[in-house]
Amino acid sequence: xxxxxxxLTKTFPGTKALDAVDxxxxxxxxxxxxxxxxxxxxxxxxxxxGAYRRDGGTITLDGxxxxxxxxxxxxxxxxxxxxQEVNLLPNLTVAQNxxxxxxxxxxxxxxxxxxxxxxxxxxxxxGLDIDxxxxxxxxxxxxxxxxxxxxxVALSGKVLILDEPTxxxxxxxxxxxxxxxxxxxERGLGIVFxxxxxxxxxxxxxxxxxxxxxxxxxxxxxxxxxxxxxxxHMLGRAxxxxxxxxxxxxxxxxxxxxxxxxxxxxxxxxxxxxxVGQGEVVGLAGLLGSxxxxxxxxxxxxxxxxxxxxxxxxxxxxxxSPRAAIAEGFGFVPExxxxxGIVAELSIRENIILGLQxxxxxxxxIPRAEQNRIADDYIKRxxxxxxxxxxPIGELxxxxxxxxxxxxxxxxxxxxLILDEPTxxxxxxxHAEILRLIRELTQAGMSILLVxxxxxxxxxxxxxxxxxxxxxxxxxxxxxxxxxxxxxRAIAGGEVAA
Amino acid sequence: xxxxxxxxxxxAVIFLLAYLLCWLQFPNIxxxxxxxxxxxxxxYLGIVAVGMTLVILSGGIDLSVGSVIAFSGVFIAVIxxxxxxxxxxxxxxxxxxxxxxxxxxxxxxxxxxxxAFIVTLAGMFLARGTAYMLSIDSVPIAHPFYKTLQSxxxxxxxxxxxxxxxxVMLLTVLAGMVVAHKTRFGASVYxxxxxxxxARLMGVRQGRTTMLVYAFSGLMAGLxxxxxxxxxxxxxxxxxxxxELTAIAAVVIGGTLLTGGAGYMFGTLVGVLTMGLIxxxxxxxxxxxxWWTKIVIGVLLLVFILLQKxxxxxSQSRLA
Numbered sequence: 001x002x003x004x005x006x007x008l009t010k011t012f013p014g015t016k017a018l019d020a021v022d023x024x025x026x027x028x029x030x031x032x033x034x035x036x037x038x039x040x041x042x043x044x045x046x047x048x049x050g051a052y053r054r055d056g057g058t059i060t061l062d063g064x065x066x067x068x069x070x071x072x073x074x075x076x077x078x079x080x081x082x083x084q085e086v087n088l089l090p091n092l093t094v095a096q097n098x099x100x101x102x103x104x105x106x107x108x109x110x111x112x113x114x115x116x117x118x119x120x121x122x123x124x125x126x127g128l129d130i131d132x133x134x135x136x137x138x139x140x141x142x143x144x145x146x147x148x149x150x151x152x153v154a155l156s157g158k159v160l161i162l163d164e165p166t167x168x169x170x171x172x173x174x175x176x177x178x179x180x181x182x183x184x185x186e187r188g189l190g191i192v193f194x195x196x197x198x199x200x201x202x203x204x205x206x207x208x209x210x211x212x213x214x215x216x217x218x219x220x221x222x223x224x225x226x227x228x229x230x231x232x233h234m235l236g237r238a239x240x241x242x243x244x245x246x247x248x249x250x251x252x253x254x255x256x257x258x259x260x261x262x263x264x265x266x267x268x269x270x271x272x273x274x275x276v277g278q279g280e281v282v283g284l285a286g287l288l289g290s291x292x293x294x295x296x297x298x299x300x301x302x303x304x305x306x307x308x309x310x311x312x313x314x315x316x317x318x319x320x321s322p323r324a325a326i327a328e329g330f331g332f333v334p335e336x337x338x339x340x341g342i343v344a345e346l347s348i349r350e351n352i353i354l355g356l357q358x359x360x361x362x363x364x365x366i367p368r369a370e371q372n373r374i375a376d377d378y379i380k381r382x383x384x385x386x387x388x389x390x391x392p393i394g395e396l397x398x399x400x401x402x403x404x405x406x407x408x409x410x411x412x413x414x415x416x417l418i419l420d421e422p423t424x425x426x427x428x429x430x431h432a433e434i435l436r437l438i439r440e441l442t443q444a445g446m447s448i449l450l451v452x453x454x455x456x457x458x459x460x461x462x463x464x465x466x467x468x469x470x471x472x473x474x475x476x477x478x479x480x481x482x483x484x485x486x487x488x489r490a491i492a493g494g495e496v497a498a
Numbered sequence: 499x500x501x502x503x504x505x506x507x508x509x510a511v512i513f514l515l516a517y518l519l520c521w522l523q524f525p526n527i528x529x530x531x532x533x534x535x536x537x538x539x540x541x542y543l544g545i546v547a548v549g550m551t552l553v554i555l556s557g558g559i560d561l562s563v564g565s566v567i568a569f570s571g572v573f574i575a576v577i578x579x580x581x582x583x584x585x586x587x588x589x590x591x592x593x594x595x596x597x598x599x600x601x602x603x604x605x606x607x608x609x610x611x612x613x614a615f616i617v618t619l620a621g622m623f624l625a626r627g628t629a630y631m632l633s634i635d636s637v638p639i640a641h642p643f644y645k646t647l648q649s650x651x652x653x654x655x656x657x658x659x660x661x662x663x664x665x666v667m668l669l670t671v672l673a674g675m676v677v678a679h680k681t682r683f684g685a686s687v688y689x690x691x692x693x694x695x696x697a698r699l700m701g702v703r704q705g706r707t708t709m710l711v712y713a714f715s716g717l718m719a720g721l722x723x724x725x726x727x728x729x730x731x732x733x734x735x736x737x738x739x740x741x742e743l744t745a746i747a748a749v750v751i752g753g754t755l756l757t758g759g760a761g762y763m764f765g766t767l768v769g770v771l772t773m774g775l776i777x778x779x780x781x782x783x784x785x786x787x788x789w790w791t792k793i794v795i796g797v798l799l800l801v802f803i804l805l806q807k808x809x810x811x812x813s814q815s816r817l818a
Contacts, residue, residue, distance in 0.1 A: 096688075
């Protein structure tokens with residue numbers, strides 16, 4: 001084995017990020033590291049590259065124990081890393097980036113001619129014939145990524161860690177990078193490949209290791225791996241486990257409220273069609289990085305669509321910015337409640353009134369009595385547990401904060417409400433209440449897009465579920481087909497034994 | 499062609515065009531005398547702008563340099579008046595002092611993770627205050643060695659005088675070009691300006707580089723102070739107020755990106771000369787108020803900021 005990790009442990013206050021994890025990497029192997037949010041992938045990599053100090057366990061490289069203190073030291077010992085984004089400097093030339101820190105010198109000064117020559121030499125095995133004197137930033141992301149790989153290999157030369165290297169590449173560019181990775185495998189490097197794209201994992205890797213909640217779940221040869229089994233390992237949920245008491249689904253056709261046609265953004269989500277009915281809950285399912293959140297953000301104009309259009313029964317909708325989307329009657333409860341949702345220092349009342357006031361314009365303040373009435377009304381209707389409406393929202397529990405943010409949007413009376421992971425990090429009781437609330441709202445005629453990583457939640461509340469994989473809408477399940485098994489099969493994709 | 503070099507070309511073209519316009523109106527402006535004066539009058543600005551260029555390339559800013567120049571003049575004048583040290587010894591002392599001062603600011607910026615703006619603003623008040631403490635009045639420098647320095651020049655064809663301080667400025671720019679473009683330290687400076695996190699990942703020693711950048715700027719400010727004291731023949735604590743801002747303007751007009759990471763040392767020289775040319779034009783015209791210099795510099799700055807923003811947009815749209 002080229003690299004052997006034994007019982008690697010890393011603890012952060014309150015959580016065990018890595019719990020006695022074992023991991024092996026052979027020379028000439030591409031080994032995928034998979035896991036959902038909080039599985040411990042990035043912690044493992046940071047321990048390997050010296051960004052974190054481990055609390056326990058051993059790392060053995062080429063028969064010698066190593067304990068890198070920094071990324072630079074890890075590089076010198078033979079472990080190079082290429083990240084999704086921050087790798088190299090776009091303001092320096094390709095040659096400067098490749099040779100940074102080991103520039104050839106003559107009489108103490110950098111020898112530009114030798115620098116260019118060595119840079120070209122470094123790139124030659126990658127079949128990349130580019131002008132090394134141009135700024136790196138003037139090349140496409142794929143070429144930048146290959147230059148980053150070339151630099152990492154030139155510096156370290158034993159282990160190459162690719163941390164979601166394809167996350168912002170299109171299909172042709174992915175092929176280009178994969179050819180390079182395969183070439184390196186031939187040359188005998190050990191490659192750790194982290195990706196959310198299952199098709200890429202099956203396409204490229206020799207073995208797969210799945211982490212979940214800081215533990216190693218399984219290591220298997222990719223060729224012998226069943227896709228559905230893999231999803232089960234990642235999500236920690238067995239397929240036969242079905243949820244009783246699904247929402248009674250009415251097959252009756254609903255009047256359609258919104259239509260999205262060819263809606264997409266390059267490198268984020270491939271164009272998709274979607275019709276949302278009046279009073280319908282549409283679920284978005286998929287693994288982390290499959291384009292769930294990105295689809296939601298696109299519909300709300302956070303990252304506006306580049307192609308396609310959205311329309312209602314009357315006219316085209318302008319969804320070019322959140323402000324425009326709000327004017328069209330859209331609402332959006334983001335995933336990151338703490339950073340994107342609440343203003344922690346402001347009171348519950350102020351947080352609830354925020355959206356309404358923003359729409360009216362700051363020049364026309366809502367009278368205080370009116371504010372109090374609205375706040376009290378929603379505190380009662382949504383059962384927000386608080387000692388009063390003037391309490392800073394940061395002091396509430398997660399579930400109650402979430403209800404207050406919901407109240408902010410409900411006060412604006414949207415026709416289409418997008419909920420991104422509305423139940424993440426809240427307790428079981430509040431969880432049930434929010435799902436009940438969703439049902440009530442749709443009965444009143446509101447349409448809802450529910451983005452969730454919890455399949456049970458989608459099965460329980462959605463009328464229809466769209467499944468995303470590798471940034472594409474790959475399946476649409478409705479009626480009796482909205483079951484955990486069907487959703488998991490669609491997420492796994494590929495040839496699945498029924 | 500690299501879009502990065504476009505601001506440099508733009509600066510050069512603007513300078514040449516401006517010179518052409520001036521020449522059409524006042525043919526005398528194209529003489530070695532005027533050019534010699536241009537170099538002499540802007541020598542101190544050119545030197546301090548070299549230091550400022552490196553600071554801005556690293557993504558920082560140094561507001562202390564104007565005060566350090568004034569302090570240098572007063573320091574030299576007072577020491578020469580009070581002691582019998584040779585000016586060259588005093589110069590060495592001063593340069594050590596201002597370099598250490600810059601290094602200390604760089605150390606604080608890095609260690610405390612404080613914005614360079616605040617730390618060097620404190621440095622600005624500190625240096626100016628110390629200058630006042632040494633002497634409130636203008637102190638003349640009467641040392642005979644100064645007379646030698648002031649009268650040293652090479653005669654150019656056309657009877658223009660290439661003065662010693664003009665040559666010092668040109669040599670400083672040359673040295674700055676070598677440091678910025680030909681050393682690993684220079685590469686680290688560009689890397690820091692391009693992105694601190696990435697630079698660290700690539701192995702840049704951020705603390706050391708930051709400290710050296712501000713030490714270099716301190717050294718340049720000290721050298722500029724010496725040149726200014728030769729130019730004026732005195733030390734005055736109220737001198738060169740706002741010179742740090744003029745230097746920043748010269749750097750930006752010279753095509754360096756104010757956010758760091760892109761620019762050329764040579765552009766700064768052109769930027770300084772452009773500003774000097776405006777002043778010269780106003781002197782030639784004779785009827786214009788000297789405040790027109792400020793207005794034209796303001797307009798030029800605006801044009802360059804817009805140009806850089808436009809180029810940035812252009813290079814981004816090509817990627818998308």
